[in-house]
Amino acid sequence: MRWCPGSVLHLLRTVRFQLCCRRGKNRLPLWIREIWAYVRLLVQSLYFSSLTDSDVVFDSIFEPVFVTVDYVTRWFGMVFVCLVVILTSSIVVIAYLVLLPLVLNTYSPAWIAWHICYGHWNLVMIAFHYYKAAKTSPGYPPTERNNRPFVSVCKKCIMPKPARTHHCGICNRCILKMDHHCPWLNNCVGHFNHRYFFSFCLFMTLGCVYCSISGRNLFLDAYNAIETKYQTSAPPYTFKDKMFHKTIIYMWVLTSTVGVALGALTMWHAVLISRGETSIEKHINSKERQRITKCGKVYKNPFNYGRLNNWKVFFGVEKRSHWVTRVLLPSGHAPHGDGLTWDIFPVKKHLIPV
Known part of the structure; x- marks a missing residue:
């Protein structure tokens, strides 16, 4: 077989082009190839x-x-945490520097005692539960089996998963009784810190509502004063008056907005706790309920112990005094169970009637 010069030249060009293409692909950055x-x-x-x-x-x-x-x-986890601390601290500073002197000079002794006691109790509850929710580990399944029961295998961790355990893509590991990942805590909400998260939301909502209601008249006076300044030829305000009015407006707008938004979130979680569900289980149970209904059956949540018992288990209430010492006062007690095994349907021997 005879090769003509044109064919050989064409073949060489083709081989050279392929080699150049391969060399060009290899020169691509590793992250692009990945x-x-x-x-x-x-x-x-x-x-x-x-x-x-x-x-x-x-x-x-x-x-x-x-x-x-x-x-x-x-x-951005730490950024959100710093934002919560800064905004909350700003409200506390305004309360001490602006509102407290006004309360001491204008209110009766009974109202002064009420505001000081309630305000400080609410502040302590907010600070305690936020710190515990952010710093407490949500709970992780053990890396070894230890003959513990599991319901599935995590497709990302390739490890056995106990009941109510789900994988968090942000933490990149499985979480016991995972509810969700909260960026404002820079932490997952799971079995061991779920109570702290809900209590923080509850007391923060109560604090915002308290500031919003208590400062409503002050907000209206400050707003009308600013409107009067710009619309009439009233004498100019001093710098102290301007700062007073602006801080009052800032406090009322911030606490009212947060109170509405966080209040809705708190009510949603309260409904889930009453049903014995987490945020993730709400979606899972909804799909399962639809599937069971098509078969002509009734779906029952196996972790629903009854509305009151669900709250007792959630707060760790075992006797009447715990409603005060464990719910209305700061408490670092451990939750019910270890998060690895769960009682299916109500087991009264574990729930002390109160």
């Missing part, structure tokens, strides 16, 4: 097996978005 390989894996997973459904397709397509959100939330 992303490209990950995208190819996601596309291949869409037709991996006959079990693929709309949920699998949705999770696969939006997995890069979820990973990005988890990364940003993890990175």
